Amino acid sequence: MTRTLSARIPSAFRASTRATALLPAALLMVGLAACNPKQAAAPPPPPVPEVGFVKVEPQAIPYLRDLPGRVAPMRIAEVRSRVSGLVVKRLFEQGSQVKEGDILYKIDAAPYEVELASAEAALARQEAALVLARQQADRLEQLLSRATASQAQYDAAYAAKKQAEAEVAGAKATRDRAQLNLGWTDVRAPITGRIGRALLTEGTLIEPGSTGALATIQQLDPIYVDITQSVGELNRLRRDLASGELARLEDNTANVHLIMDDNSLYPLAGRLLFSDVTADPSTGQVTLRVQFPNPHDELFPGMYVRARIKQGIDSDAIAVPQQAIQRTDDGRAEVWVVRADETVMRQPVEVGPVVGQNWLIRSGLKAGERVVVDGFQKITVGAKVKPLDQTPVHGETGPKHDADEAPDAPGDPGSGDKAEAARRAAAVQPRH
Known part of the structure; x- marks a missing residue:
């Protein structure tokens, strides 16, 4: 009896131990069952990208082509004196706008006033001599008709009259030149435009031919822009126009716009004047000249710009x-x-x-x-x-x-x- 009881106790203990050991496994199986893919929700498909x-x-x-260019004045003229003398006054403001004929400098006119007076006096003497020669020739002509004077006398009087007329003409030319010299003591603007700095000051003695320019005037409105294009580009453009790949402009003219150095667009359009007929042998480029209005002097000679030129249409x-x-x-x-x-x-x-x-x-x-x-x-x-x-x-x-x-x-x-x-x-x- 005692042996039987002692034998049962270990058996019961072993059964309890096995049950305790099986409990985690059972819980694991329950968890796995809860995670069954058939029962879990499937992830959504990725969205279609936009x-x-x-x-x-x-x-x-x-x-359209953007081509490099330089601004050039339409006209440029040096102010020079045509007579020698001492500069006594400057009458223009440096950098200002001047008109053709404006007086820019005054040269001492006293010597030329004296020359003019002397020339006028010489002319008066020659005119008086001409009056006398004409009277003498007329008198001898009447005497010759009455046979009271010889032909030789009349011929001498007639020659003296002609010589006096020539002397008067020479004296008039001398007077006119003296008047020109006196007028040239006022050095005037040869063209309308903007004048630069004064290159000579008052008190300078100038000599034509040896003295340099007194100032420089440039006409800035309108103004030129000289742009360059390679010969290869120009030939390619001509081929495209000839083949019909590019259509010609309706008026067959090219409107040009300028892009300034700050990438701003110049508000006024230009007009293509001509394309040079000779290529630069060192660069292989030809020059195209464009004329632009420049009423506010925004463009200055020597400025670098880019010219945007319309040369055809790809239709x-x-x-x-x-x-x-x-x-x-x-x-x-x-x-x-x-x-x-x-x-x-x-x-x-x-x-x-x-x-x-x-x-x-x-x-x-x-x-x-x-x-x-x-x-x-x-x-x-x-x-x-x-x-x-x-x-x-x-x-x-x-x-x-x-x-x-x-x-x-x-x-x-x-x-x-x-x-x-x-x-x-x-x-x-x-x-x-």
Whole structure:
């Protein structure tokens, strides 16, 4: 009996121990059952990325070129004295506007007044001698008709009269020259324009031919701008016009605008006058001269400017924003295109000149295609997207630059810093 009881106690203890050991396992099984995938909610699918696009539409784009130029006066004249003498007075304000004929300097006129008086006195003597010679010739002519004077006497009197007439003419010329010299003691402006600084002061003794200019006058309204264009560009333009790739301007004239050194646009348009017929052998460039109105003297000779010249019209051009152009590892251009099934794909393109904030597309795109301009970081080839239509590019957007050429000067009035930053960011956008 005692042995049987002692045998049962360990058995009961062992059963209790096994139950205690099985309790965590049971709890674990209950937890696993609660986490059954069939009973848990599935995660939502990722959202379809949104991308902005522009619809490709052909448009007429003016062929604009930004060319470097220098401002030159329409006329320039040096103020010089035509007589010698002492400068006694300056009558102009340096840097002011003067008119043709204005007196600028006065030279001591006393010696020339004396010369004029002497010339007038000599003329009076010769005129008196002429009166006497004429009377003598007339008297002998009457005596000759009555045969009371010889032919030789009359011939001598007639010759004396002619000599006296010649002496009078010479005296008049001397007097006229003395009058001119006296008048030239007033040094006058040869042209209308803006006069520079005085190069000589009062008290200076000047001699024609040996003394330099007294001042310089430049006509600034209108004013010239001499711009340069390479022979290669000019020939390419002519070929494009001849082939019909570019249309000629309706009036066959070129309107030119100026971009100042601070990238502001000069408010008045200029007119192309001519293109030089000779290329500079050292630079391979030709000079084009443009005339601009300059009523407020905003343009000064020697200023550096950029001239924006319209040379033709591309009547069926395709252009996309600069940020739409992506670059492959080997530098080729491509764009992302939204297909009809709302998926995106890469599409290689051939880019032409820059047109303001846009690239002109030579090939690779056709009308009606949708080109991605925003949301590149969210897309991969063949991915489904939610396209958002953005404002398409229209109108005249800026100057054309060849894709392989840098502009002649930094900045573009039609391009903001934000657009430029976007273009640069797009150019280095990594491929997905």
